[in-house]
Amino acid sequence: MDAASVKAEPSNEETHEVENEDEIAPEPAEPPNGYDSWSEQDSSDGSDISDFFDSETDSEPELDSESESDDEEPSAPVPSASTASSEHWSDDARTANVCTFQLQPGLKEIAESPVDFLNLMFQKPLFESLVKNINQHGTKLLNENRVQEWNDVTIKEFRVFLGLLLNVGTINTNVAADFWKQDRGIYLPKNYMTEKRFSMILKCLNFADEIPEKKSRMSKVSLIVNYFIDVMKKVVTPEKILCIDESMGPFYENLYLLTDQHGLVHKLLVYKGIDQDELEEMTKRQRDELIHTRGNDAVKKLLEDKLDVGHSVYMDSDYNSLELAKFLVARNTHVTGTLKRKREGNPPDIIQKELNIGDKITKYNPDGIGVMIWKESVGHHVVMISSEHGSEWREHVNKYKQSVKKPACVWEFKKYRDGVRTHDEMISDYYYMPEKLAWHKKVGIHILQMLFLNAYNLYKRYGEKPPLKRLLKFRHVVIGHLLSGGDSKHGLIYESV
Numbered sequence: 001m002d003a004a005s006v007k008a009e010p011s012n013e014e015t016h017e018v019e020n021e022d023e024i025a026p027e028p029a030e031p032p033n034g035y036d037s038w039s040e041q042d043s044s045d046g047s048d049i050s051d052f053f054d055s056e057t058d059s060e061p062e063l064d065s066e067s068e069s070d071d072e073e074p075s076a077p078v079p080s081a082s083t084a085s086s087e088h089w090s091d092d093a094r095t096a097n098v099c100t101f102q103l104q105p106g107l108k109e110i111a112e113s114p115v116d117f118l119n120l121m122f123q124k125p126l127f128e129s130l131v132k133n134i135n136q137h138g139t140k141l142l143n144e145n146r147v148q149e150w151n152d153v154t155i156k157e158f159r160v161f162l163g164l165l166l167n168v169g170t171i172n173t174n175v176a177a178d179f180w181k182q183d184r185g186i187y188l189p190k191n192y193m194t195e196k197r198f199s200m201i202l203k204c205l206n207f208a209d210e211i212p213e214k215k216s217r218m219s220k221v222s223l224i225v226n227y228f229i230d231v232m233k234k235v236v237t238p239e240k241i242l243c244i245d246e247s248m249g250p251f252y253e254n255l256y257l258l259t260d261q262h263g264l265v266h267k268l269l270v271y272k273g274i275d276q277d278e279l280e281e282m283t284k285r286q287r288d289e290l291i292h293t294r295g296n297d298a299v300k301k302l303l304e305d306k307l308d309v310g311h312s313v314y315m316d317s318d319y320n321s322l323e324l325a326k327f328l329v330a331r332n333t334h335v336t337g338t339l340k341r342k343r344e345g346n347p348p349d350i351i352q353k354e355l356n357i358g359d360k361i362t363k364y365n366p367d368g369i370g371v372m373i374w375k376e377s378v379g380h381h382v383v384m385i386s387s388e389h390g391s392e393w394r395e396h397v398n399k400y401k402q403s404v405k406k407p408a409c410v411w412e413f414k415k416y417r418d419g420v421r422t423h424d425e426m427i428s429d430y431y432y433m434p435e436k437l438a439w440h441k442k443v444g445i446h447i448l449q450m451l452f453l454n455a456y457n458l459y460k461r462y463g464e465k466p467p468l469k470r471l472l473k474f475r476h477v478v479i480g481h482l483l484s485g486g487d488s489k490h491g492l493i494y495e496s497v
Helices: 115-123 123-147 155-170 176-181 195-204 216-237 276-278 284-302 321-332 348-352 408-416 420-427 437-460 471-483
Strands: 242-246 254-259 265-271 313-315 334-338 360-364 370-377 380-384 393-397 405-406
Touching: 115 216, 115 437, 115 471, 123 155, 123 216, 155 176, 155 195, 155 437, 155 471, 176 408, 216 265, 216 437, 242 420, 254 420, 265 284, 265 437, 276 284, 284 313, 313 380, 313 471, 321 334, 321 437, 334 408, 348 360, 370 405, 370 408, 380 408, 393 408, 405 408, 420 437, 437 471
Parallel strands: 242 313, 313 334
Antiparallel strands: 242 254, 254 265, 334 380, 360 370, 370 380, 393 405
């Protein structure tokens, strides 16, 4: 079960902390005046459930709303002032003293064509490591079963294998056997590799580094995770705006991603999921605390080499707390996002006071971190924390040509929050995950597809002008290059694309 499914279910309390876009800005049912609305069962190795692996749209998207209550029962009393922050809070508006952004964002390597960007993401050391692992595993597998002699995979053949793997997603079939039986797509797989050879290479895929001293469950994906982090750090300098959230994926393990606002993934963190039996034994408060603790640790790991340069980080209420905000501000990093109303350390007025519709309360601590509560509608509150944006009213015109007034920190969060969601939506367009694979192979193949999507995102931003306008055409060009074994400089381009 994904940790994402652990999130607290809405209760029947009258008040709620709301992240739902429609609830933040409720739209009329009818537009006025004619205006047009994501295994193989792995043997236990003693790893802990908290075992981490170190490692613009025109319309406004929705967020899931969740209950404001941190308690198991809806009738739980409002916490007393003793649970709130003991530090001094004031009404004096201020922002945190964080340094200006000190980096020059952009590409560190020279690249222009789609193939250039593919080679930036899939560099020779990755192919060499994967081919070595495949050959070792294949030799061991066939020797143990005394079937036949293993024919070593070469880097050129692995490029063809990768091209076929990606092309299954392009033709929108989730059954690899159908890929060989039907003349679908512009590249016929039988012209490049037999189905038997493809299946054997897939079976021998191994994404683990050699770690003789310490082996854990997550070491099975250490090679591909470490490579992803290293290559992104080598290739591109991130922009000021960063987003952190949990990504959806077709495996028991879960991913935390660090992206920019456009969906480019700069860093990832893999962690073990939680058994459903364990979840059922937890209270709602315990589940929420587990999610928050994991999220807090993930934020610090993802940002450990991004601190002290003036980044602005946007996260939702599963991660945010006063404690984390103070840590980031002390490391010259801004934070903005939604906040659970009863999170430990919040100002007493935010926790206890009842508001009328349209009213808001904002409190600032000596570090310049502001916590705001705004009663947007009946029974729904928006609670925000920000070290960068205030709560002054700001008006925007919505898609119905109506003027909508909201606090500035709400507008800014809505503008920059969806980097991970954008990535998930884009990768799902041509996604393929082979069935009946071990969890670590699923994670590894998923990360390979993330690298591919990163190549496209970088190409769109820094590549040749004019660029290929569609992801589908980019896929055909680079898949053609892979199917040529890397011999074609620009890929195979077809007029039918």
